[in-house]
Amino acid sequence: MRGVVLDRSTRSPVPDVLVSLWNPDGKGDPLAVTGTDGRGQFDTEIPILFGARPAAREVDGAGAQLVRVNRPGDGDRFGPLLTVGVPGRTRGDLVDSVVVYVDDAFSERRRFFGHALDPQGSAIATADLTVADPGGSRRDTVRTDAGGWFAFPLVDEVPARLRLWRQTPTGALVGDWTAEQGPEAALEFAAAREFGVDGKVTGIDAPVAVSGLRVELLDRSGAWVNPVDTATTGESGTFTMTFPALLEVPPQATFALYSQDLRLASQDLDGAWAAGPRAKVTIRLGETTRMVLRGQVLNRSSRRSVPGLRVELWTAGFGTLLQVRTTGPDGDFTCSLTGEAPADVGLRVYASSGLAAEQAVPAAQFSGGQASVFVEVDAEPPAPSSFRVAGRVLQHGAGQLPPALRVEGWDYSPRAGGLIGAAAYAAADGTFEIALPAPAGASSGAVPQLVFRLYAADVLVGTTPGAVTWGPDGTGTAVVELTGTIEDRGEVVLHELGETIADAVNRMQGQLSRYPSTVGTYVVDEMNVSVPVSVRLDGLGQIRTRVVEQVPDGTQVGQVTLRVRPALGVTGPAQPGLPQPLNVLTELTLTMVAALNGLRVYSVEDLVRLAQQPAGRQALVPLLPGVDLDALLAKAALLATPVLPAAVRQALVGLGFASLAAVADATDPEALANALSARIGQPITAGDVREWQRRVQAELAIPLPSDG
Amino acid sequence: MKVPLNDFLAGLAGGVLDGQLGLDELGRDSIDAFADTGVLPTVLAWRTVRVELPLRLGVQPKDGADAVSAAFLTPDGTARLALSLRYLESEQGVDDPQPVLRGPGVPTDEEVAP
Numbered sequence: 001m002r003g004v005v006l007d008r009s010t011r012s013p014v015p016d017v018l019v020s021l022w023n024p025d026g027k028g029d030p031l032a033v034t035g036t037d038g039r040g041q042f043d044t045e046i047p048i049l050f051g052a053r054p055a056a057r058e059v060d061g062a063g064a065q066l067v068r069v070n071r072p073g074d075g076d077r078f079g080p081l082l083t084v085g086v087p088g089r090t091r092g093d094l095v096d097s098v099v100v101y102v103d104d105a106f107s108e109r110r111r112f113f114g115h116a117l118d119p120q121g122s123a124i125a126t127a128d129l130t131v132a133d134p135g136g137s138r139r140d141t142v143r144t145d146a147g148g149w150f151a152f153p154l155v156d157e158v159p160a161r162l163r164l165w166r167q168t169p170t171g172a173l174v175g176d177w178t179a180e181q182g183p184e185a186a187l188e189f190a191a192a193r194e195f196g197v198d199g200k201v202t203g204i205d206a207p208v209a210v211s212g213l214r215v216e217l218l219d220r221s222g223a224w225v226n227p228v229d230t231a232t233t234g235e236s237g238t239f240t241m242t243f244p245a246l247l248e249v250p251p252q253a254t255f256a257l258y259s260q261d262l263r264l265a266s267q268d269l270d271g272a273w274a275a276g277p278r279a280k281v282t283i284r285l286g287e288t289t290r291m292v293l294r295g296q297v298l299n300r301s302s303r304r305s306v307p308g309l310r311v312e313l314w315t316a317g318f319g320t321l322l323q324v325r326t327t328g329p330d331g332d333f334t335c336s337l338t339g340e341a342p343a344d345v346g347l348r349v350y351a352s353s354g355l356a357a358e359q360a361v362p363a364a365q366f367s368g369g370q371a372s373v374f375v376e377v378d379a380e381p382p383a384p385s386s387f388r389v390a391g392r393v394l395q396h397g398a399g400q401l402p403p404a405l406r407v408e409g410w411d412y413s414p415r416a417g418g419l420i421g422a423a424a425y426a427a428a429d430g431t432f433e434i435a436l437p438a439p440a441g442a443s444s445g446a447v448p449q450l451v452f453r454l455y456a457a458d459v460l461v462g463t464t465p466g467a468v469t470w471g472p473d474g475t476g477t478a479v480v481e482l483t484g485t486i487e488d489r490g491e492v493v494l495h496e497l498g499e500t501i502a503d504a505v506n507r508m509q510g511q512l513s514r515y516p517s518t519v520g521t522y523v524v525d526e527m528n529v530s531v532p533v534s535v536r537l538d539g540l541g542q543i544r545t546r547v548v549e550q551v552p553d554g555t556q557v558g559q560v561t562l563r564v565r566p567a568l569g570v571t572g573p574a575q576p577g578l579p580q581p582l583n584v585l586t587e588l589t590l591t592m593v594a595a596l597n598g599l600r601v602y603s604v605e606d607l608v609r610l611a612q613q614p615a616g617r618q619a620l621v622p623l624l625p626g627v628d629l630d631a632l633l634a635k636a637a638l639l640a641t642p643v644l645p646a647a648v649r650q651a652l653v654g655l656g657f658a659s660l661a662a663v664a665d666a667t668d669p670e671a672l673a674n675a676l677s678a679r680i681g682q683p684i685t686a687g688d689v690r691e692w693q694r695r696v697q698a699e700l701a702i703p704l705p706s707d708g
Numbered sequence: 709m710k711v712p713l714n715d716f717l718a719g720l721a722g723g724v725l726d727g728q729l730g731l732d733e734l735g736r737d738s739i740d741a742f743a744d745t746g747v748l749p750t751v752l753a754w755r756t757v758r759v760e761l762p763l764r765l766g767v768q769p770k771d772g773a774d775a776v777s778a779a780f781l782t783p784d785g786t787a788r789l790a791l792s793l794r795y796l797e798s799e800q801g802v803d804d805p806q807p808v809l810r811g812p813g814v815p816t817d818e819e820v821a822p
Binding site: 490491492496497499500501503504505507508509511512514515517518519520521522523524525526527528529530531532546547578579580581582597600602603604606 | 713714717718720721722724725728729732753754756765766767768769770771772773774775776777778779786787788789790791792793794795796797798806
């Protein structure tokens, strides 16, 4: 026999596969085995086994011969790729030019191709077809292309028969594919036959019609998709069902009755369609008893619930498998049964290692149709592959959290390879979620011992052991409370940032002044600082800035550029001296000073600067209860005025002057000079006082257009 | 590694000054050696120094009226600091030589007519 092995879809030769010849029934040893060459061709002799009459007879006779193609090394794992019939010839003849097509020779999946045609012979284009074997054990969906062609992958042996159907608005169309038609069959679809049910639901004690109940037709064989059909009983308790005969075998009918979600009864009906396409059924309510079996699977030693286990419900003596459930997060399961009376049942619980427990539940354990059981197993709850913590950061005292707050969770439990941590940025409301991989080989009950570290603008602002409430599946929740005043960490008012840079430049210029001026001098020509910042407006109308570095993607940050350039040769105002602390204002209590300090108002100058803004002035009112704000700010303006030396300002306040206007209006410069001299300890003349008064009046004067 | 901004700038200024003082010393040596060697004395000066570097700027907020919020620097950040220093020579040949002050960016006489 000579031939070639080709891939069906590409028509390319398939090299290096084994070609074996077998008896037509495929049993026994292969008659011959050969391999394809690089061009997919094979050439073998079929031995005449005189001792083995069946093989010889088939070869000699006019029957068929089986050719199987396997990949080397596949063995029985994948089975034969294809079985084809070869016309038999007489003894000694050459069987030549055998072409063997294999599907998906270069992958592990094969497919058959088909051409779907409707009853009129037209192609069924771009439609979903359901494919099932006659037993219904396999079911899949394929989609036809624009020409009605489709391909269906096969993973097992090529089945002898497949049924395809298509649901249309006018009814179902079915078509059958058989192995005899070959793998490239044209399938004509025809309208499916119909099965029907004419039924009635009555009460138990009297044949009273029961209306408004939902009836489900279920198939116990598993071939049909459940529910096969549903209906609702009418006024007379009757219902009808009509459904296409998509499978040749009618369903093994079980009728289930529901009121809302409550299953009231079920009734099996075997051979319902034996007499014809329409079955007749009468369901009597109350003939069945509903039994509910609730259970929980616990670990024998730890008493912890074990989720994710398979629970099988069997009839007594483990004869028939009734239901399969999987234990929930709390190891719980619920089985609902219907029957004529409570009966003995059995439970089997399976873990990954196999049967974990077997337990009988006697009928006597059901009370009112309900029973609860606990099943003990040695299996541990499955260890989660990762731990997830959903948490929230709260600021102690209801303060505002800073932007871009990074939360790091570090697992301090013993772990090979050292500590492991995970980080996330908290949202604006403080919520965060971090995930940690579970340590390899950890026991199922072990959870991370987390310590949270909080960073704002890369500054550690808090470390707190995490009180994580762990769930059964590796998820936990945590609340992390910050007790410090987080606002103070790295956040300053915008002018403070400018002050800081200016102060640094000033000090640098002072260092440069070391150079002897007789030769020359060095000056700061320009200093430019550009920093990313987060900016917010606080309750006093101050612009708060925080230098940020690492921010989550998509977070908006600002940029502050500070440029310092000297104005050489310009004489600036006299050094104003150190800012005056707020406690020089005797109207302010210690509590008020502390409150203002907490809002980054530290000095009289800060207070005056704040009061110059309407919003700031308004915000000060509730902060300073009982204080005459106008009088206070007038006094602060006197203390902060740059036109008087600081010592004079403080001395004036000490002498009872409460505003700039009071100083300007002082009528006796001589007496004031004496008082100031005594207070400051330096001779001050009336002329000095008059000059200061003139400066103050100029400060208070309203600029006029005529001033030029 | 955190470096206070003040220390960084002061160190930079001090480094430039020390370098210049060293150049001045060499210049004086060349003047002294002129009589022996006949080589024209040369005095060099750093005229402009420009530093530009990426860094990370942190701020330690102040906590009182008489304080100033402190800034500190760490490497590898996205902030930028650009700083330039300029040398202004003093007019020579006068009794009390003082630096000839020019505003930033104003070219020196040599830069106008080299």
